[in-house]
Amino acid sequence: MTQTPFTPRQLITRLAVIALVPLLLIVLFLWGGGWLSPQRLTSDKLVDVLQQAGGEHPGFRRNHAKGICVIGRFISNGNASALSRASVFAAGETPVTGRFAIAGGNPSAPDYAVPVRSMALAFQLANGEQWRTGMNAMPFFPVSTVEQFYELQVASLPDPATGKPNAEKFKAFVQKNPEVMPFLAWAKQNVPSSSWASDRFNSLNAFRFIDKSGASHLVRWSMVPHTAWQPIGAAQKNDNDFLQKDIQQRLAQGPLQWDLLITVAGKGDDGSRASQVWPADRQTINAGTLELSQAIAQQQGPCNDINYDPLILPDGIAASDDPLLNARSAAYSKSYNARTREQAAQTGAH
Template sequence: MKMQSIFTGRILLRIALAGVIPVTVTLLFLWTGGWLAPERLTSDKLVNVLEESSGVHPTYRRNHAKGICVLGRFISNGNASVLSRASLFSRGETAVTGRFAIAGGNPLAPDYAVPVRSMALLFQQANGEQWRTGMNAMPFFPVSSVEAFYQLQTATLPDTSTGKVNPNKLNAFITNHPEVKPFFAWAKQYTPSSSWASDRFNSLNAFRLIDKSGNSHLVRWSVVPTIKADPVSDANKHDSDFLQKDLIQRLGQGALRWDLVITLAQAGDKSNDATKAWPADRKTINAGTLVINQATPQQQGPCNDINFDPLILPDGIAASDDPILNARSSAYARSYNLRTREQAQQAGAKL
């Protein structure tokens, strides 16, 4: 299959740093739906870079283009209601529309070539408010600023003369951004699982929960699987759509579940730097269970026209001071406008 994206395993092997980084660049490019400072970079500029990397695929998202829609509910146990006045954290159930995806802008990419996965969720509260969140199956982000993220993308674009990423450019980027080194160390030992159902998805960015008294609590969250993870198998590598097939097969046998776990920061924990993992001894609260019971193809599916903007938040959840959140919101909107316009143009052409 012709390589159209730097997210594939083949390109990763070609640009392996010191011959020991099997998945790094794939990992470095998740969440490229938008981390740019509007006053310095533009969403158009970032979308253009994404299209240079993955090609132009009209009507699809510019990143995490390949995915599947899911439906379910969140069953709150009420534990998080002491931290947040959002009604979804009161004891009860909230309808959820979501999407599983793999990183990259190529909707035809084989699942086995893209080890980074994502889960995006929309919680629909009874009062009309929504909580939208996009999470990824990794513990922290590689760079600490919007500018560095954009520089990383340009540094790993394939050279026009060779079709390969220039290792000198990547090395220069690492020299200028040593904060990326812990991420490289993690990526070196990373082994993707064989199923979305067994992946843990993390918010990476920090947010604030606001309680009924107006007190603010700095947090991150994760959805933690309830089944054991198995590594990608050789059989998986012969099926370009194994993640979607696995999910549908599992749902045919019953609903899938994850725990929504909220981690509370302590003094000194960074609110604006997603490269810093908070220590493992931080207090956690199990807020309830995410239950997924149905999956449908994404095209014309219930998740297809949802912009999973991380700043669409209900009363009781607020953004932190992480500038990347505003950047994501801006570029998600640009990507959404592009693909919905393309969808309308295609529909009009068929009339």
Template sequence: MNIKSQVNRQTFVRLALVGIIPLILFGLFLWAGGWLTPERLTSDKLVTVLQQSGGVHKGYRRNHAKGMCVLGKFISNGNASTLSRAILFGKGETAVTGRFAIAGGNPGAPDYAVPVRSMALSFQQSNGEQWRTGMNAMPFFPVSSVEGFYELQTATLPDAATGKPNPEKLSAFVMQHPEIKPFFAWAKQYIPSSSWASDRFNSLNAFRLIDKAGNEQLVRWSMVPHTGFAPISDADKQNTDFLQQDLVHRLEQGTLEWDLVFTLAQAGDKGNDSTKAWPADRKTINAGTLVLNKAIPQQQGPCNDINYDPLILPDGIAASDDPILNARSSAYAKSYNLRTHEQAQQAGENL
């Protein structure tokens, strides 16, 4: 190994050990849903490694345990109807039940301790079909394979003796998965916002829009906020629930809005590798506006019983060939079944 390569490797390891690990690990929690090859990994095994990091909190999601339900609507402008035959892209309104969350399995985690945040939405079409999507506030994914995800989870687990990740394990991981280097570079300069309202949430994975003639267009999408960005403040870092309190306060003053923007792939853009950002000059289409008007605590809210499985798609939207995306559903289902069973037990005990 030459000196430059050794220095680069040491730099990545040092960044991870001093603060990037939570960003990567919790960011990955967002996507901890069924990236499973049955003959090699199981949903039980993945849920177990998640619980080793976040702990077991019965009745809560194993991932993104801390969050808040929101209600609103999507107002389509009709622009995306030329690309997709899904009913919600025709001009009009569609009811939405959503959820904001921070990554990780601890429902008592301070908001400021987890820089990666998520937005999950369920669109209820008039014909009974639903579109569910889970997005997060980072531009691309750290690793490109199911195996890479699991290996990163295990490489970043705290050592029993020190309470910190083993730098040798992390160094070995970086050597085996160089695709993570752009994510490290982004994470190094990333500054969290002071509000969910000003975060841009990205699909990361690619999907296919299908029009009435059966033509397909590979896309990614983002929810682009109307609220201006403000960095996390010192006061925010003294308040364990500042994101939830900020959301409630803002919705008491009025609605919050995001534009649904599709980025259209061109020839050569990969749909099966979410570690690769598409070039910035790709054509985009503004499909309409998400308008949120109410926030509700999650355990009593309408989002509590929704499994935001990204493969619940209406006619007109289909999965890409991303192997990670196609595997997520199994662990989502495992986590959903665990928490709903626990909630039923807790309800019975309280009778």
């Protein structure tokens, strides 16, 4: 069948529509990066404010910069396989590459001065999938939204004139965001432990376990230590690197263990607010034991090149609707790309 040729007007209209598609893609890309809305919060702004707080330290993470690599295995007992079809929960062993760290962007910060500690783990599943998780040794997150977290970082920045946070700015933030009060109360009374080995590390964010039938279960998880808790001592308060020295000494004597406890949400529990604690009577499942056997300095260790993005998940684990998860993932990516470029430049310079 012979096609009717386009009139000049029709041809111009069609070409305009064709040109509009890539233009829309460009606009969406620019908007997504924050270029068309400078006031919009972006991962660049999050990383920048973290760097302002910790200072510029090329080649290091923008947060949790000071840490040490650890190697071990996860020994699953099969108990969580009813909740999640992820192969990591089938009975058996999974290799793990992890990292202990303290919060903040200064890789030379004294261990005793930082109240928040972290454990990050990458599980290498037999089917080639990975499960990466970053947990913190605190019971809940200070705030629930990305905007609040950013404003908290800005309010906590040191005043150039004094080297300390501006008390009035921080007070204004607290008045605007009373949700942070429980965390400040916890931080005030919290006594740090003497070792990473005795810390309990919590996912804080909620996730969804997907079982073999496709049903979804809202959960959080924790690594609960086998090592007895002891408070930080006077000698450790005079040693800038006591956490790293301690973990190396302990692992030289034998493996360290934590139980992976899965907490299942009850009716009405909110998975979108990491600042809210679920009731203590919620169902918990012991999914198995994490066993760490070796510690290696991070700059030469296997954890150095791992981005512990919390959204790298295997089939059977999915993100919840917690807005902090996407923000963490984007900020981790920005930080990872920046530090790997810096490390490459440093290597080339030598």
